[in-house]
Amino acid sequence: MASISVPNPVPSATQDAENIRKAVQGWGTDEKALIEILGHRTAAQRAEIAVAYEGLCNESLLDRLHSELSGDFRSAMMLWTADxxxxxxxxxxxxxxxxxxxxxxxxxxxxxxxxxxxxxxxxxxxxxxxxxxxxxxxxxxxxxxxxxxVDDELARAEAAELHDAVVVRIVSSRSKPQLKATFERYRQGHGKAIDELAAVLKTAVWCLTSPEKHFAEVIRSSIVGLGTDEESLTRAIVSRAEIDMKKVKEEYYRKTVVNGDTSGYYNGILLTLVG
The missing domain is CATH 1.10.220.10 (Annexin)
Known part of the structure; x- marks a missing residue:
């Protein structure tokens, strides 16, 4: 479920474009106005605003945001406003x-x-x-x-195939010294350890079956420890705000945590998107 809130009635794209023009013209930028407008519009509505803005100002909305904003706030707004x-x-x-x-x-x-x-x-x-x-x-x-x-017979058959897969057969039937040698040959041949492949497969399965769990973990990992991984945090929130952010929040998210790890207008757009 999406987490963004859209006003009812929603202003026209032309009206939004005019308000954005006012927010970026002259000295200084009204960042709060940009968040209030773009942060509360769906992808389809943002696309209409971009078209209306270009017709009104004869310039790309994304180009204007890039020139007016900076830092993590610019990155978040650019990703959110883009198709x-x-x-x-x-x-x-x-x-x-x-x-x-x-x-x-x-x-x-x-x-x-x-x-x-x-x-x-x-x-x-x-x-x-x-x-x-x-x-x-x-x-x-x-x-x-x-x-x-769901095809139960297909699920049963493919579960059996997974159980009998080559990796399972090798791991369950070879001695520890043999496995160590095999994994070392794998590393030499593919340039990475076998556990990296396992991590890739685990992430893929998680994204396919429970994407909300994966993105909750991305958010958690981005803000724990020293410093914040703003790129990962932005990607997770922007990409899921219109899809399943409510489920992501149920899995992990606590507004006070992100609120304590981000600041300024960057904090403002993230909190707007998570709802």
């Missing part, structure tokens, strides 16, 4: 394995198709071609059934 597919294509372009898993596994089939299209338009390349790992290519190139029907 969701274009946003996720940009995140995927960084080729961070965990972000790729999030985009591939926590998106609806239609959204993933839109991300692939946006990626090609933005970078003149195929997302599939840019994802090097075969496992991830399978995830981003598929159109997964998103309905509620």
């Amino acid at each position: 969701p597919a274009a946003r996720d294509a940009k995140l995927a372009h960084k080729a961070m394995v965990w972000v790729l898993i999030e985009v591939a596994c926590a998106s609806t089939p239609d959204h993933l198709v839109a991300v692939r299209k946006a990626y090609r338009e933005a970078y003149s390349a195929s997302l599939e071609e840019d994802v090097l790992k075969q496992f991830l290519v399978r995830l981003v190139s598929s159109y997964r059934y998103s309905g509620e029907l």
Whole structure:
């Protein structure tokens, strides 16, 4: 469930665009006004505002936000205002394995198709071609059934296949010295330890079955310890605000925690999006 609140009645896109123009013109910027407008509009409404703003001011809304804002607040506002597919294509372009898993596994089939299209338009390349790992290519190139029907026989058969999988067979039947040698050969051949593959698989399964748990953990990890991982915190909140942020909050989120780890207008937009 989405966490953002939209006013009723909602102002027209033209009216919102005019108010944004007033917020960014002249000396200084009215950041609170930007949060109040953009932070309380859906993706479709933000897209209409962007079109209206460009027609009114003869410039891109994203370009204007980039020039007016700075720091983590700018990053959050830019990601939030961007088209969701274009946003996720940009995140995927960084080729961070965990972000790729999030985009591939926590998106609806239609959204993933839109991300692939946006990626090609933005970078003149195929997302599939840019994802090097075969496992991830399978995830981003598929159109997964998103309905509620379940094939119990298929589930039973594939559970048996998982139980009898090669990795399980090897781990359960080889001596510890043999396993150590096998895992070392794997590291030499693939450039990473076998436990990294296990972590990738675990994250993929989590995103597929319980995305709210995964993103709750992303938020938790981004604010524990010394310092805050603003990039991960922003990504998690912005990407889930219109999808399942209420469930994410039920899993972990406490407003006082984020409130204590962020400040200023960056804090303002995050708290607006989490509801």
